[in-house]
Amino acid sequence: MDKVKILANYLPPDAAPLIGRWIDYFKCEFKISRNRNSKFGDYRPPHSGKGHRISVNYDLNQYAFLVTAVHEFAHLHTWNEHKHKAKPHGAEWKNNFKKMMQPFFEKEIFPPDVKHAIISYLDNPAASSCSDLTLYRSLRKYDTPKELVTTIEKLPVKALFKLKDGRVFSKHEKLRKRYKCIEVGSKRIYLFSPVAEVEPIEH
Numbered sequence: 001m002d003k004v005k006i007l008a009n010y011l012p013p014d015a016a017p018l019i020g021r022w023i024d025y026f027k028c029e030f031k032i033s034r035n036r037n038s039k040f041g042d043y044r045p046p047h048s049g050k051g052h053r054i055s056v057n058y059d060l061n062q063y064a065f066l067v068t069a070v071h072e073f074a075h076l077h078t079w080n081e082h083k084h085k086a087k088p089h090g091a092e093w094k095n096n097f098k099k100m101m102q103p104f105f106e107k108e109i110f111p112p113d114v115k116h117a118i119i120s121y122l123d124n125p126a127a128s129s130c131s132d133l134t135l136y137r138s139l140r141k142y143d144t145p146k147e148l149v150t151t152i153e154k155l156p157v158k159a160l161f162k163l164k165d166g167r168v169f170s171k172h173e174k175l176r177k178r179y180k181c182i183e184v185g186s187k188r189i190y191l192f193s194p195v196a197e198v199e200p201i202e203h
Contacts, residue, residue, distance in 0.1 A: 006032075010058065010065045012109045019066075022073055026080075031055040035164075041068035043075035045083075052076050063114050064139040070100050098122050114138050136195055152179050153194035160184070161198035168201065 003023065007016035010032060023030045033042075033055040041056040054072040056065055074097035078086050086092040101122070105115060117138035124132070152171060155161060159171050161181075169190065172180040178191040192198075 003030075010056075010060075010062065011069070012062050012066060014107055015066050015104055015109050018103055019069055019073075026052055026073070026076055028052040028054055028073075028076060032058045035059045040064065041072045043072040043079075045076075045079045052079075061139065061142045061144070063110060063142050066104065066109065067114075067118065067135070067139065070104070071097060074100050094122060111142070113141070133195060140195070149197050150200055151195045152181070152192045152198060155198070155200060160201040162201055163198060169198075 004016045004020040007019055011019060019030075022028070029051060031053070035057050036042075039057075040060055041054065044050075044053040046052060054069070054076065056068045056072065060068060074093055075088070077096045077100065078093045081096075082092055101118060104110065110118065114135075117132075117135040121132045121135045152161070155171050157171055157173065160168060161171065162168050168184040169181040169192075170184060171192075172182060174180075174194075175191065178193055181190050181192050182188070183190060
């Protein structure tokens with residue numbers, strides 16, 4: 001099946017042809033991946049006979065999918081130019097992300113609030129990765145509503161919650177940017193992003 005048609009199921013349709021061209025131009029293996037709680041996408045440089053590989057989670061809304069795809073292609077482009085000499089989210093990557101985002105701004109692909117969040121993210125050197133919460137929250141507004149799912153930051157302290165894999169945790173205090181949570185079964189401590197999606201448990 002034509003890759004642009006497949007991509008149009010996940011991306012804003014007007015963005016699919018350009019992403020399709022990038023896949024061909026960079027000779028990249030582009031994979032639509034299962035959900036991964038720890039990340040939205042992934043880039044791996046050529047290694048052991050394999051070429052560039054990018055994966056993006058299948059369950060992102062169309063704007064989050066596009067931002068993630070451009071984020072990963074900017075890593076690829078930066079690797080081609082600098083190999084391991086550039087920092088993962090350093091100035092070289094930021095410049096490439098900015099340049100590669102430009103065609104989508106020109107086509108008016110993004111809603112104004114998302115475009116504004118991307119621009120302020122790119123102008124903020126402290127926001128070193130896609131964990132930028134302002135950008136993430138503006139993208140989340142375009143998710144389809146999910147029942148029984150909330151984010152860690154909305155739960156009260158000591159609340160119990162469940163992950164998709166069935167593990168149960170209790171929420172504790174915030175440590176810098178993440179919340180300390182304890183798995184009920186093992187008593188192990190984990191740190192969760194404020195915007196991690198969980199299912200609250202009544203107790």
